[in-house]
Amino acid sequence: MSADTRPADLREAGEPAFAGLAERHRRELHVHCYRMLGSFEDAEDTVQETFLRAWRRRETFAGRSTFRAWLYRIATNACLDLLAKCRPEPATGGEVPWLQPYPDRLLDELPAGGEDEPEAAAVARETIELAYLVAVQHLAPRPRAVLILRDVLGWPAKDVAELLGDSVNSVNSALQRARAGMREHLPAERQDWTGGEEDAGTRAVVRRYTEASVAVDIDGIAELLRDDVRCSMPPTPGLFTGRDAVVRDWLDGGFADLKGLRAVPTAVNRQPALAFYLRQEDGVYRPLTIDVLRITGGAITEIVTFEADRFPRLGLPERLAA
Template identity: 40%
Template sequence: MQGISLPGEPAVSARGEDGEKFRRLVEPYRRELQVHCYRILGSVQDAEDVLQETLLAAWRGIDGFEERASVRTWLYRIATNRCLNALRSSARRPHERAAYQLEVALPEPSRRREEPSWLEPYPDVLLDEIADHLPGPEARYEVRESVSLAFLVALQRLPPRQRAVLVLRDVLGFRAAEVASMLDTTENAVTSALRRARGALAHVLPGPDRESAPLPDSPQERRVVADFTRAFEAGDVDAIVAMLTDDAWLTMPPLPLEYQGRDAIRHFLATVALRRCRREMLVPTRANGQPAFGCYVRDPRTPILHAHGLLVLTLTGDRIIALTRFHDNSLLTGFGLPRSLRVNRKSDGTPEEEER
């Protein structure tokens, strides 16, 4: 059996009685591999499933690891090819997702996608496990930029192989020769796929003249989040619209409906999301390096607030360029958020601090 060397230790067997050695070998890469799978697949659950397949395949194939490449490169090769297999399989078999039940008729969208997006939000608390090991705030910021919803949406529009090449080369920094080896292809094929992928993304991602999002938890970001929370919970459509860029988007995965511009979003908020008969409470969290909220609808007959999905803000400077509303309440669990909240009442009947 081929021996595996851990830093500062002699070569050891990674299987059998040395299963703990294998765990220690791969554990430092577990979270970054999950994020890699998430970037390519767009689903947290699918990414976790493929991660487990990757680790099992690595365990079974450890005998064939000859240490010509690093452990990290070897694991990324397995994970990337498992992701491509999963995408080929899902192309033949539709995603099984619970249908979103519409409460009211939705206004005509600005645009309809041909297929619904199964993109799911990624909790920032998991990203922290990667960013904490990187030097400097710039590196931490780049990790979050590479899982921003805008980048993820653009990635999902690429063919699977181009998607994998772009992530491996431009996000993770592998050399063309390494990527060619991972995908069992040539360096010329990798270079060609990367050129096409970059060209496609240039048409859909914000241009270089777009103001950058404020740093996470910066005073500027906190100010925008506080203003949005006050306006949203008060049902103040005009105040929310005033915070939007002229070309802002509102989307609701997995519904294939997109609303662009202040007028379209204003109409949607006034007639659907913030109509007079309903008010919501927002519980702050973070997703994909961006401000996010668990949404809860107030029940006027009881002190209970019911979960109503997750809302993610995409910022540019001190403005909001995108509102992304995920309606699947099961996503809240990954953010440590409950399915319902209870509102305490003061003696005069007014609400006070909510309890989870």
């Protein structure tokens, strides 16, 4: 079956043919659910629920939209249902305990935009960065859906209104509220985000951060931090803002006492990241943490640290030989 699937084709399709058509859209649907939910694992579960609902409701596909758009409608509603059940309240205070990273190696599976769509490519990149994910998780579920459908996917207001069972005026009002909410939580220097290919300055900062971290050179790391740097470690509670507060937290957490660190560079959410391994008594290096960096103007403006359980999802080795 082609992307121009007719309702009759879908109704007559067997489960294998239907699954094959749906699978073509798995990655983009997963990213859409990830933006809505902020959790890689919740997004996986929701995509599976989307495919199940689509199969069961295939008779309802009337062909007024593309099969892809129909799947997006189902996925959005599945996300809203999950949020209503498990997370009725949005994030508060700048923290998102359920935040999980998204590996770039999987983002590379997304359909490439044309060379004549640089703006669309920039939007796709910026709206997957952790700062965007954190900000969007502070919105109530329905305004969040409106923002993502309108500003990220570019859906017309009337289509969003139809999906949500609202009027166009209600959708436009929700979009304005959502944009205002995003401005409260997005970095002030959003136009200076790392987005795009890393430049030499960014790579130099990452290299210096790697060297200082492996050497447990806290002063060296501190030199790379902007005065208003933010640091968090989901799902552990706590958001530390400012160089002094961040360094104090590291010292209180025993970072200065670590011995035998190694770092493996990686990339998540279109941002540079470092996977740290700690040498154990048997000489083997095992997963410790992953630091995801946001770098602006040659300084580190945010560090989000994830725990060792994220290593398998990111395709990182479970151990490094001595």
